[in-house]
Amino acid sequence: MTVARRGAVLTLALMAAGFAHAADVTVSAAASLTNAFKELAPAFESAHPGTKLQFNFAASDALLAQIAKGAPVDVFASADQETMDKAQQQKLLVDGTRRNFVSNALVVITPSEGGQSLKALADLQQPGVKRVAIGKPEGVPAGRYAKSALEKANLWAAVEPKAVFAQNVRQALDYVSRGEAEAGFVYATDAFVLKDKVKILFSVPTETPISYPIAVVNGGQNADGGKQFLAFVASPAGQAVLAKYGFQKP
Numbered sequence: 747m748t749v750a751r752r753g754a755v756l757t758l759a760l761m762a763a764g765f766a767h768a769a770d771v772t773v774s775a776a777a778s779l780t781n782a783f784k785e786l787a788p789a790f791e792s793a794h795p796g797t798k799l800q801f802n803f804a805a806s807d808a809l810l811a812q813i814a815k816g817a818p819v820d821v822f823a824s825a826d827q828e829t830m831d832k833a834q835q836q837k838l839l840v841d842g843t844r845r846n847f848v849s850n851a852l853v854v855i856t857p858s859e860g861g862q863s864l865k866a867l868a869d870l871q872q873p874g875v876k877r878v879a880i881g882k883p884e885g886v887p888a889g890r891y892a893k894s895a896l897e898k899a900n901l902w903a904a905v906e907p908k909a910v911f912a913q914n915v916r917q918a919l920d921y922v923s924r925g926e927a928e929a930g931f932v933y934a935t936d937a938f939v940l941k942d943k944v945k946i947l948f949s950v951p952t953e954t955p956i957s958y959p960i961a962v963v964n965g966g967q968n969a970d971g972g973k974q975f976l977a978f979v980a981s982p983a984g985q986a987v988l989a990k991y992g993f994q995k996p
Contacts, residue, residue: 776825820966826887879930892931
């Protein structure tokens with residue numbers, strides 16, 4: 747092979763590598779979506795050869811802060827409308843791409859073995875409940891929902907001193923599953939993931955429905971791939987996987 751030909755082949759290889767990298771779709775998603783989105787990935791990638799999903803899971807507020815600082819993200823999926831509203835106000839979303847794609851429910855859980863027998867929010871005041879796992883209200887949507895429900899029931903002052911604040915809803919789930927908290931607030935879908943280690947005691951009514959919005963992010967590397975992912979999660983195949991993990995229709 748001549749030097750010129752070798753150089754041409756190398757150039758093509760580098761171009762191909764560049765295109766492959768460009769075909770990645772980076773998705774920043776609420777922690778509660780972890781298992782469902784990971785299961786979605788193979789089907790999406792099979793339907794879009796050459797495209798690979800890269801996930802970043804955390805509390806919705808933390809993800810928004812990363813995007814606002816210029817993190818290379820193509821898709822943002824939040825666990826609440828408030829966080830997505832902030833993203834929209836900061837002009838971080840591609841116009842016309844925002845949509846609701848699933849809904850969820852807030853529940854109170856306890857460890858499966860030796861857990862408390864509580865029937866209502868007021869029971870969190872019982873002496874046997876020493877620690878209650880809650881996402882930080884200032885940064886975790888599940889924590890905001892929980893605080894709001896407790897405030898509405900005039901119980902926040904009683905429960906706050908017992909609170910073990912978590913960085914995201916999955917951390918709150920872990921605290922309860924390991925017996926480090928007698929009770930905790932998580933989404934129904936989180937409890938489903940560890941159904942052998944935690945049990946749902948009761949559902950918590952929320953002032954606003956828990957609906958999850960998703961949108962393509964402005965300035966991402968792969969807007970087209972982002973739009974394809976949005977279409978996929980809304981498709982029957984995508985919705986079937988989400989339903990498998992306990993998510994409801996939007």
